[in-house]
Amino acid sequence: MSIQEAPRKAISRLSLHRTRWGLLISAIFVVVVILAAVFAPLVSPYPPAAVDLLNVNSAPSAAHLLGTDALGRDTLSRMIYGARTALYGPIFVILLSTILGVILGLWAGWAGGIIDAVITRIFDIVLAFPALLLAILAVALFGKGLTAPIIAMSIAYTPYIGRLTRQLVSGEKNRQYVSAYQVQGFAPGWIATRAVMPNVLGVVGSQTTQNFGYVLVELAALSFLGLGIQAPAADWGNMINEGQSALVAGNFLPAMIPSLAVVLIVVAVNSIGGWLSDKLGDPFA
Amino acid sequence: MKNKALKLTAAAASMLMLASCGSASGSMVEKPVMNLTDSTPAAAGELDTLKWSLYAEPYSLDYAYAFDYSDNQVLANICEPLLRLNPDLSVAPGLAAKWENPTPTTWVYTIRKNVKFHDGTTLTPKDVVASLNRHLDPEVGSSWYSAFANVKSIEATGKDQVTITTTKPDALLNESLSGAAGVIESAATLEKLGGDYGNASGGVNCTGPYQLDEWSSGEKLSLSSFDEYWDKDLAPKAKKLDFVVMTDPVARVNALKSGEIDGGWMIPSNAINELQATGTGQMYFGTNSAVSSLVVSNPEGPLGDARVREALVRSIDRNGLVMAAESGYATATDSLTAQGVWGQQPKKVQEAAFDQLNEYPYDLEKAKSLVKEAGAEGREITITTAPMGNNFNVVAQATAAAAESIGLKATIKTVTPNAYTALFSDPAAREGTDLFFTNWYLSVGNPLEMFSIMRTDDFSNYGGFSSPKYDKAVNQALFSEKPEGESKNLLEAQKILNEQLPWLPLYETPTTLWMSDRVTGTDVSVNYLYYPWAAQIGAK
Numbered sequence: 013m014s015i016q017e018a019p020r021k022a023i024s025r026l027s028l029h030r031t032r033w034g035l036l037i038s039a040i041f042v043v044v045v046i047l048a049a050v051f052a053p054l055v056s057p058y059p060p061a062a063v064d065l066l067n068v069n070s071a072p073s074a075a076h077l078l079g080t081d082a083l084g085r086d087t088l089s090r091m092i093y094g095a096r097t098a099l100y101g102p103i104f105v106i107l108l109s110t111i112l113g114v115i116l117g118l119w120a121g122w123a124g125g126i127i128d129a130v131i132t133r134i135f136d137i138v139l140a141f142p143a144l145l146l147a148i149l150a151v152a153l154f155g156k157g158l159t160a161p162i163i164a165m166s167i168a169y170t171p172y173i174g175r176l177t178r179q180l181v182s183g184e185k186n187r188q189y190v191s192a193y194q195v196q197g198f199a200p201g202w203i204a205t206r207a208v209m210p211n212v213l214g215v216v217g218s219q220t221t222q223n224f225g226y227v228l229v230e231l232a233a234l235s236f237l238g239l240g241i242q243a244p245a246a247d248w249g250n251m252i253n254e255g256q257s258a259l260v261a262g263n264f265l266p267a268m269i270p271s272l273a274v275v276l277i278v279v280a281v282n283s284i285g286g287w288l289s290d291k292l293g294d295p296f297a
Numbered sequence: 298m299k300n301k302a303l304k305l306t307a308a309a310a311s312m313l314m315l316a317s318c319g320s321a322s323g324s325m326v327e328k329p330v331m332n333l334t335d336s337t338p339a340a341a342g343e344l345d346t347l348k349w350s351l352y353a354e355p356y357s358l359d360y361a362y363a364f365d366y367s368d369n370q371v372l373a374n375i376c377e378p379l380l381r382l383n384p385d386l387s388v389a390p391g392l393a394a395k396w397e398n399p400t401p402t403t404w405v406y407t408i409r410k411n412v413k414f415h416d417g418t419t420l421t422p423k424d425v426v427a428s429l430n431r432h433l434d435p436e437v438g439s440s441w442y443s444a445f446a447n448v449k450s451i452e453a454t455g456k457d458q459v460t461i462t463t464t465k466p467d468a469l470l471n472e473s474l475s476g477a478a479g480v481i482e483s484a485a486t487l488e489k490l491g492g493d494y495g496n497a498s499g500g501v502n503c504t505g506p507y508q509l510d511e512w513s514s515g516e517k518l519s520l521s522s523f524d525e526y527w528d529k530d531l532a533p534k535a536k537k538l539d540f541v542v543m544t545d546p547v548a549r550v551n552a553l554k555s556g557e558i559d560g561g562w563m564i565p566s567n568a569i570n571e572l573q574a575t576g577t578g579q580m581y582f583g584t585n586s587a588v589s590s591l592v593v594s595n596p597e598g599p600l601g602d603a604r605v606r607e608a609l610v611r612s613i614d615r616n617g618l619v620m621a622a623e624s625g626y627a628t629a630t631d632s633l634t635a636q637g638v639w640g641q642q643p644k645k646v647q648e649a650a651f652d653q654l655n656e657y658p659y660d661l662e663k664a665k666s667l668v669k670e671a672g673a674e675g676r677e678i679t680i681t682t683a684p685m686g687n688n689f690n691v692v693a694q695a696t697a698a699a700a701e702s703i704g705l706k707a708t709i710k711t712v713t714p715n716a717y718t719a720l721f722s723d724p725a726a727r728e729g730t731d732l733f734f735t736n737w738y739l740s741v742g743n744p745l746e747m748f749s750i751m752r753t754d755d756f757s758n759y760g761g762f763s764s765p766k767y768d769k770a771v772n773q774a775l776f777s778e779k780p781e782g783e784s785k786n787l788l789e790a791q792k793i794l795n796e797q798l799p800w801l802p803l804y805e806t807p808t809t810l811w812m813s814d815r816v817t818g819t820d821v822s823v824n825y826l827y828y829p830w831a832a833q834i835g836a837k
Contacts, residue, residue: 063698065617068691082687083621083694156711238684243709244694257687260546260568261624 035287038280045277049095058086060093060246069263081266082257091273093246098277101158101240102227108166110220113173114209120174121181122204132178135171143168144230151239158241161234169223176219180212221285225278232274248274328625329570331582333807335384340534340818340835347535347816347834350549350561354515354542359495360480361431361439369477369826370562371518371540376503377829378479379406379425380471384822385640386586386742388475392420392504393459401466402449408457413525414483415508422453427484429461441478443756444470447776465776468783469749472741476827506533506832517541526832534818534835546686553578553811560812560834562825566623567687569809578814582807583821584637587738588630589688591696591801593760594720595731599676599705600760606798607657608667612699614659619804622691627804631657633737633751633794634744635805637823641742646784650744653788654795664703674704678731681710683717692734692803720759727759736806738823745774748790751799762799 048055057077064084072079078087120131143165150164151157184190185208193203234240235249243250248270255267355368363372381391390396393406412420429451432439439445447463447470454460463470473479486494486502493499497512504527507520518540522533541558543549550568552558554575564572564580573580591609593600600606615629631654639647668674678700682693697707710730719726720733739746748771750757753764767790774786808823818833819825 061698061701063695065614065621065695068621082691083698238711242711243690244697253684254690256547257567257690260550260565260571260687262571 035283038283041276041280042284045095045280046099048092049099052092052096056086056089056092058089060090061085061244062089069258069261069266071265078269079265081251082254087251087266087269090246090251091248091269094248094251094270094273097158097235097241097245097247098228098232098274101162101231102224104162105165105169105227105231106220106224108162109169109223110173110216112166112170114177114213114216116170117174117177117179118181118204118209118212121178122185122200122208124182124185128178131174135174138168139171141168143226144233147230147234148237148239151234156239156242158231161231161240165227165230169227172223173216173219177212177216180215181208184208184211215289218285218288218291221288222282224285225281228281229274229278328620331626331807333582333584334821335583336820337579337581337810337812338817338837340816340833340837342534342836344535344816344834344836346537346539347560347831348539348541348558349831350552350558351518351540351542352546352549352561352563353544355518357495358501358509358512360428360477360482361437361441362495363477363480364440366563366826370830372477372480372501373505373825373827374507374520374538374829374831375505375509376480376482376501377505378475378477378827379481380475380479382475382741382824382827384584384820384824384828386584386637386822386824387641388472388741391475391479392425392481393474396471398471402463404461404463404471405454406459406461408459409527410457412504412527414486414504415502415523416483416486417525418483418485420481420504422455422457422459424484425459425481426451426453427487428481429459429479431487432478441473441476444473444478468775469741469743469745472743476740478740506531506829507538515542531829531832533832535831538831553813556813556815558813559816560810562808562810564809564811565686566626566806566809569624569626572811578812581810581812581821582626583810583823584640585738585806585808585823586635586638586740586742587736587823588633588635588805589627589692589734589736589803590633591692591732591803592720592735593732593762593798593800594727596761598731599671599673599678600731602671602673603797604667604671605673605705606801608664608671608673608703609696609700609705610657610798610801611660611664611667612703613696613801613803614699615803616659618692618695621695622688623804623806626809627806629804630802631655631795632791633800633802634747634791635739638739638742638744638747642744642784642787646788649788650791653792661702668704675706677706677708679708679710679729681712681717681720681730681733683712683714685714685717688736689734696732721757732801735800737800738826740827744787744791745771748787748794749775751790751794758799760799762797764793764797767793767797 062085064080067080067084068082070076070080076086078091081087116131120128146164146168147161150160154160190203190208193207231240232249235247236253238253241247241250251270252267258266351367353367355371356362356365357368358372360372360376363369377392379391379393381389383389392409392412394409395407397405399405408420408422408425414420431437432441432445433448447465447467449462449464451459451461481504483502490499495501497514500509500512506523506526508523509518510521511519520538522536526532543552546565549561550565550572553561554572554577556577569580593606619625619627619629632651636651639650680693680697682689693709697709700707716726720730749755751762752758752768752771770786770789774783808821810821815837816834817837818835819830
């Protein structure tokens, strides 16, 4: 087991997809978070940066359903706006890593030989570096914020998709429908992209859903370390970090609410990903 | 499996309920009671071991680099300066039994007899000369060089006498020798240890009531009482003294609550109520020399205009900031000098220093109009901060919000604590920074120390503030052979800083001390940075 596999397995176990209710609750939760993120200006009770210094770290009340933070900002409003960055980062990473991974995996699996060997070794090298480490390196080189970590993590996640695609394509390549296309004189590129690729995308899609949870946790960790989204922007990782100071005063709500949100969204997304895997068939199951 | 989802939901709901119970005490609208005191009840007995918390590991125990709270609160018990800083920030004899000022540029110190270093050797003028001359040595690069900037020579002028000659009269030099700048080390030890002096492997060999036994990096510094200590009134009451390094504030506060650690200085203000509620010890508040303020570091930016600086001060609800950043354990101020450092001035001067100040109440409309008048609307400022505590975060974010509310554009730049420290010494580190937060403390009980750093081109005048009238007043107070009307000059300097706001004053915090019910005895004052305070602590 590699160093990265342990936390990945731990995160992937956070799933409720084998129960109908679990899946339903997960789906509802994800939809609610997405809607909150999209319609944040409409549903947020206060502007996320509105400071009220005389009402700091207050308990939940009618005016502030989830209380306030160390600057008297409404925690619920910051959670709603924080959902935007919580989803925005992982979506970009998943899109980029999936596009890159599918292209490289398809090429390696279809071409085989030296191309397959080179691409596979590159995947192995990239996999040797934890995604979070690459993201921290990118921040050190290019500065704080989301852009550098998104690019670094997209690269780090590409091998997961690439290896899966390569393995699926290698299997598909020997199937009869491929031979039929070849006999009829279709170009190899056409067969690979138009005939084989659609057959593997379903499984790849379920894997990307699972990756979403990992990426979300890692980007939140980056913000928690002060390397991702910068204050005063609302971000769940940032909120956990800032909430730490209230722990000294015995007030754990400001840190716990965003922590809980990160756990719940990961559980929910994993549940949906797990259900998709069951439906589409997981080649590694 | 079906129950898992329900269990998870139930667990989440319970945690939220628990959390909301816990957070009820977090909201604080009323300012808490904060009674200042000079001392704690005298100790009744001795202790085997006194365990004290340190929020950070000392950078060095070399007095030339002891420039921070964590260094000096340890060093004060091991090494002593020529003079002593009393709790009221007045100066008294220390290793120098007396001093004279026969001419405006000559200071003569009579060295106390029969003072032993921890290795058993006796203190001589040679040790004093060697110790003080290090501050003048460019190779040493002493953090306290500025205190010796006007020193021409430091020489032994008798078998128990040392004379310091200055190039011009210096009103701060003598008082500076009551701090780390005046610490005396054995000349032989300095020579023997060389580059290892003051670090975890080399250690120190001084004359204080405690001697350093072991420094376990990142963990603790173990001290033991020095039996041959010269001042029998300050003979240590605890045989052993352990400084435990606890950088995590939550862990530190929990250790204080449980009694695992006997006490600590600089208690996080947001933990004071929590600690007091435990009933396992006592919280004390004492004199301080510090003012928390925002350092303006870019004269080319919008804050180069005094009107914008005034606007920003007026846009920050500083009474609210006291509640949010310090849980109410502070007092908003319009002065860059703390009331405590005026204590040695005549009563009339003390009162005038604060009565004459312009007040800058929270007034958004006035602030907006000042920004508009200065043509600074839409201009950008960068506030640099570091993850160094709740107050740093709150001040940075509240200032950014205030700046935005009056039409400026504010960006917060978070750097590492080390990079933050560099802001105070490296001009390159300050590039791109308009503002940064500081809790600036004075090492002597004299506002002149603060005023001197705001003179044109002074090293710590980070924002390039310049006023000929101000320079003249401060220089007259500092260098005049017979500084007639020194009080007048001090008041003039205080007034100009208050009007021009080269730094933005926020609030004054008291010195905070927590001691468990097991121990008592020390004074409560910022002098703990230079005075052997731990020797006073014993059993109740």
